[in-house]
Amino acid sequence: xNEIATINATGTEANSEDxxxxxxxxxxxxxxxxxxNNDIYDRIAAIIKPDHxxxxxxxxxxxxxxxxxxxxxxxxxxxxxxxxxxxxxLKELGGPAYLARLAGAAISAFAARDYAQMxxxxxxxxxxxxxxxxxxxxxxxxxVALEPKEQIIEAEQALYKLxxxxxxxxxxxxxxxxxxxxxxxxxxxxxxxGGMAGVSTGLVDLDKQLGGLHPSDLLILAGRxxxxxTSLATNIAxxxxxxxxxxxxxxxxxxxxxxxxxxxxxxxMSAEQLAARILAExxxxxxxxxxxxxxxEGEFRRFVDxxxxxxxxxxxxxxxxxxxxxxxxxxxxxxxxxxGLDVLIIDYLQLCRGTSENRxxxxxxxxxxxxxxxxxxxxPVIALSQLSRQVESRDDKRPMLSDLRxxxxxxxxxxxxxxxxxxxxYKEREKPGEHEMERMAEWVEAMERLHGKAEVIVxxxxxxxxxxxxxxxxxxxxxxxxxxxxxxxxxxDSF
Numbered sequence: 001x002n003e004i005a006t007i008n009a010t011g012t013e014a015n016s017e018d019x020x021x022x023x024x025x026x027x028x029x030x031x032x033x034x035x036x037n038n039d040i041y042d043r044i045a046a047i048i049k050p051d052h053x054x055x056x057x058x059x060x061x062x063x064x065x066x067x068x069x070x071x072x073x074x075x076x077x078x079x080x081x082x083x084x085x086x087x088x089x090l091k092e093l094g095g096p097a098y099l100a101r102l103a104g105a106a107i108s109a110f111a112a113r114d115y116a117q118m119x120x121x122x123x124x125x126x127x128x129x130x131x132x133x134x135x136x137x138x139x140x141x142x143x144v145a146l147e148p149k150e151q152i153i154e155a156e157q158a159l160y161k162l163x164x165x166x167x168x169x170x171x172x173x174x175x176x177x178x179x180x181x182x183x184x185x186x187x188x189x190x191x192x193x194g195g196m197a198g199v200s201t202g203l204v205d206l207d208k209q210l211g212g213l214h215p216s217d218l219l220i221l222a223g224r225x226x227x228x229x230t231s232l233a234t235n236i237a238x239x240x241x242x243x244x245x246x247x248x249x250x251x252x253x254x255x256x257x258x259x260x261x262x263x264x265x266x267x268x269m270s271a272e273q274l275a276a277r278i279l280a281e282x283x284x285x286x287x288x289x290x291x292x293x294x295x296x297e298g299e300f301r302r303f304v305d306x307x308x309x310x311x312x313x314x315x316x317x318x319x320x321x322x323x324x325x326x327x328x329x330x331x332x333x334x335x336x337x338x339x340g341l342d343v344l345i346i347d348y349l350q351l352c353r354g355t356s357e358n359r360x361x362x363x364x365x366x367x368x369x370x371x372x373x374x375x376x377x378x379x380p381v382i383a384l385s386q387l388s389r390q391v392e393s394r395d396d397k398r399p400m401l402s403d404l405r406x407x408x409x410x411x412x413x414x415x416x417x418x419x420x421x422x423x424x425x426y427k428e429r430e431k432p433g434e435h436e437m438e439r440m441a442e443w444v445e446a447m448e449r450l451h452g453k454a455e456v457i458v459x460x461x462x463x464x465x466x467x468x469x470x471x472x473x474x475x476x477x478x479x480x481x482x483x484x485x486x487x488x489x490x491x492x493d494s495f
Contacts, residue, residue: 030044048123077100226425228422276290332377349370424447424453
């Protein structure tokens with residue numbers, strides 16, 4: 001081993017003053033172990049790739065060896081000689097004889113995984129140094145096309161991508177492990193009273209239909225204007241943030257035991273308008289009164305008390321308009337890193353920006369980006385979406401999947417598609433003239449039946465059934481709630 005330990009790709013002695021972290025010896029030991037026993041490759045394949053090697057000759061040796069092993073062929077000094085004998089770098093190290101020396105010097109095959117981890121860690125440190133130098137170089141240059149804000153976002157994305165390396169390559173897991181994880185999820189649902197493993201929306205019937213909000217899911221909440229999309233989204237955000245309790249979870253990690261930290265991208269309304277809606281719900285004061293400032297002393301006191309109570313709620317609002325999807329992702333990552341993040345809500349999808357000039361391709365890019373955020377941060381993402389006008393031309397105004405506007409990719413990328421529908425809104429606009437007494441009586445009866453009711457139509461659910469959930473809707477407080485069913489009404493005997 002000693003005769004090859006300090007030789008690098010150029011055939012000269014390794015420079016001890018080289019500032020880049022590396023270990024030629026660890027690379028040599030790992031390669032020698034693989035060439036001696038190909039089974040070792042399976043133990044380290046998930047940890048390192050050819051570009052993690054510092055010495056480019058070692059990277060090429062590993063690449064050829066791994067390609068042969070992947071095809072169930074033998075990788076040894078003799079078999080690799082054919083593929084590498086013309087390699088200029090290898091010639092400088094002594095040619096094919098260097099492969100034999102690698103195999104002969106491998107004395108610690110049992111420690112191959114440790115060597116692989118060491119090589120990987122040093123590669124990451126080199127990438128960090130390179131990233132830091134790249135950031136410094138770009139910041140030094142005065143480029144008109146690249147603003148400082150964009151440089152920060154670019155650097156943040158690169159850092160986050162680097163920090164997440166290796167986390168997604170889980171590979172095969174045994175059935176025992178898979179079953180254990182499934183039992184743990186079911187146990188969480190059981191401990192929460194049954195029917196729900198995800199984060200509760202605070203709406204009982206919706207939770208039963210969805211099983212709560214699940215990590216890595218993209219949920220589309222769609223509807224025509226004035227149906228109450230934003231109201232329902234703010235209600236869910238408020239319910240989740242209000243229920244937040246932090247502690248040690250069953251898997252031993254620290255996080256939300258109930259509820260969660262909520263991030264809300266309000267691309268349409270300002271943060272103040274959104275806060276006013278949430279305060280209207282919490283204080284039970286008409287949102288119209290709050291906007292006008294037409295409050296009695298008692299109502300104003302109730303309004304202030306509700307505001308004080310909500311101060312500690314982990315609900316974070318970003319009202320920057322027309323955010324590019326890349327910047328939205330960067331801000332979500334930053335929020336998760338600094339405050340934690342359990343649920344992300346985006347109001348609404350069509351107000352985000354992509355890079356494509358074609359609108360259909362741009363929407364596809366945005367919906368794919370939102371699904372990527374859900375998977376990357378392992379959180380449920382609720383994205384609001386507008387519906388096309390063709391809904392209005394039908395007799396039955398209940399929305400369908402085909403009504404999703406501008407791109408079929410929204411339906412494709414979403415795990416759940418929900419539609420908010422209030423028949424009362426349409427029926428109210430069908431009021432007959434005063435002289436049409438018979439039709440007026442029917443209209444009044446229909447309005448009484450529909451008053452204060454809303455439907456959430458689950459048109460797609462990847463992991464569960466589709467169907468309709470009935471909710472109550474109090475327009476003056478812009479609040480959705482659990483609808484009391486006829487059989488849940490108190491009877492005279494109960495008093």
